[in-house]
Amino acid sequence: MARRAGVPDLVERARRGEHLAVARLISLVEDGADGRGDPGMLREVAAALAPHAGGAHVVGVTGPPGVGKSTSTSALVRALREQGRRVGVLAVDPSSPFSGGALLGDRVRMGEHATDEGVFIRSMATRGQLGGLAWATPQALRVLDAAGCDVVLIETVGVGQSEVDVVRLADTTLVLLAPGMGDGVQAAKAGILEVADVFVVNKADRDGARQTVRDLRHMLTFGDDAGGAGWRPPVLRTVAARGEGMSEVVAAIDEHRVWLDAGGERDRRRLARAEAEIQAIALEQVRARIGDLRGARGLPELARWVVTGRTDPYRAADELVAALGRD
Amino acid sequence: MARRAGVPDLVERARRGEHLAVARLISLVEDGADGRGDPGMLREVAAALAPHAGGAHVVGVTGPPGVGKSTSTSALVRALREQGRRVGVLAVDPSSPFSGGALLGDRVRMGEHATDEGVFIRSMATRGQLGGLAWATPQALRVLDAAGCDVVLIETVGVGQSEVDVVRLADTTLVLLAPGMGDGVQAAKAGILEVADVFVVNKADRDGARQTVRDLRHMLTFGDDAGGAGWRPPVLRTVAARGEGMSEVVAAIDEHRVWLDAGGERDRRRLARAEAEIQAIALEQVRARIGDLRGARGLPELARWVVTGRTDPYRAADELVAALGRD
DSSP states (O other), X not given: OOOOOOHHHHHHHHHXXXXXXXXXXXXXXXXXXXXXXXXXXXXXXXXXXXXXXXXXXXXXXXXXXXXXXXXXXXXXXXXXXXXXXXXXXXXXXTTOOXXXXXXXXXXXXXXXXXXXXXXXXXXXXXXXXXXXXXHHHHHXXXXXXXXXOSEEEEEEOSOSHHHHHHHTTOSEEEEEEXXXXXXXXXXXXXXXXXXXXXXXXXXXXXXXXXXHHHHHHHHHHHXXXXXXXXXXXXXXXXXXXXXXXXHHHHHHHHHHHHHHHHTTHHHHHHHHHHHHHHHHHHHHHHHHHHHHHHHSSSHHHHXXXXXXXXXXXXXXXXXXHHXXXXX | OOOOXXXXXXXHHHHTTOHHHHHHHHXXXXXXXXXXXXXXXXXXXXXXXXXXXXXXXEEEEEOSTTSOHHHHHHHHHHHHHHTTOOEEEEEEETTOOSOOOOHHHHHHHTGGGTTOTTEEEEEEEOOSSTXXXXXXXXXXXXXXXXXXXXXXXXXXXXXXXXXXXXXXXXXXXEEEEOTTSOHHHHHHHHTOTTTOSEEEEOSTXXXXXXXXXXXXXXXXXHSTTTTSTTOOOOEEEOBGGGTBTHHHHHXXXXXXXXXXXXXXXXXXXXXXXXXXXXXXXXXXXXXXXHHHHHHSSSHHHHHHHHHTTSSOHHHHHHXXXXXXXXX
């Protein structure tokens, strides 16, 4: 029987580009985040990755269902590979209960990249406890980053608020639309207009593509600062199924990357993201510690005081927070 | 110009049953909770009320739209008044942005009780910041409790999860259904079957009432412990618009109250509720303190360390929580 590899060893092997080590690390953070594995594993993997992450450019790929996100992601991978770049793909589906850990499914899904040593593909779906995906995704991203990917694509499969949350992890966000879907209104509703750094009108060989591009450009003149001060999101046309227009998309991503670096915007975004991540983890820690106090001294007695009118819930909460500090 | 009354003075007057003082106190907690007034007012009112609350029996009235919740609440008030009990009503609408502080609207809505000194009616709706209602409702409940109400009815106007949350404040929860609405399935979906202590099939003079009662009873045989160990929710029939069956509903509420007291279940529920309330307030305090750290030392530096790979977000969160304790 093979000895279970330790985290530092796995990280070393992932850095050398070993696909199995990458897959194993992502499984560890998934299991740690959704309650099926050791929650401490999230910490351990994050700690081991910290010195080795930060080099990848993270690109979010989002848009309403049916615009061809999967096809576009696959075509983007091809275009990036033609330039010799190492590419990671996280396909995140917050609305699906199916685990995407299945490498087989990923290979079928992106069959053409299955045997390419320079491509790392992973599907992640909600499993186990709610919210697990939110904890696992940033660490999975760091795994692909540490594995030396030049670009990591995060493709959201589902729709809704969680989709926007996932996209917040990206340096550059592509918003995909397609002709004749009432896209403008849909996109505005989904709140994805504001997060777009690059618009891609896919299926541009279809009727109405020109109109969709015009509508988008018109809308952009109203939101002058969309995408950050000084950056006006371009509106590109692709036919991803035939690979048309993909090199222009790659060029737009690179242009945005240059803009991010030049004005210090990348740094600002990454700092804001790190602050948000630290805060979320800290709040979760506090929540867990309050949970611990529940069974022991503290909370039950305070609740008794509130019920009997000896104190009120606000003063009781003060006591509780003070007790956390003393722990 | 009249001097602005202090909170202790208002509480004294509310305890003597002065309607204006009750209304004023509820406005203070509403304003404090939704960001339009002094957030400290929530604390001040809660502290002043603590010694005087806990006597009222809190009854939640919920159910899908169209079952006649308003009419039933009004009929219940009448039935309780006939027994000389003092009654408070909180009509909570988490889905509406309209402020219900308007006494006029309340009086129109429950016109017949408008001049009754023994009835306190207040509508509360979402206004100002999201979630404000969740903080205001428990304190508004305490105001009516301290005002000497024997029974406080909380009627939810909206639908969805927030509805279920509001009902959690109740000692006894009535779930209203009506014939021919596919109620069983609807109720099961809304998750209100589990929270019901008493089922009321309203509009029982309509076709299908018998079937709805039968369906409910059938469903209840599958969920043997619905409503707590040893209590089997009765299924009653009313025609609230004509006041029919209301005394049976009052009797069922009283029966449930006796059951709650006898087995210590009321105490257990109130303790659990107090624990949840204290926890929520404590977490909110921690969140606010983390927000304070954001602008000052601490968080920005930790974020910088994470971005540069000097530490990982989990260790950074440890630091942040430790900093909270030192404050």
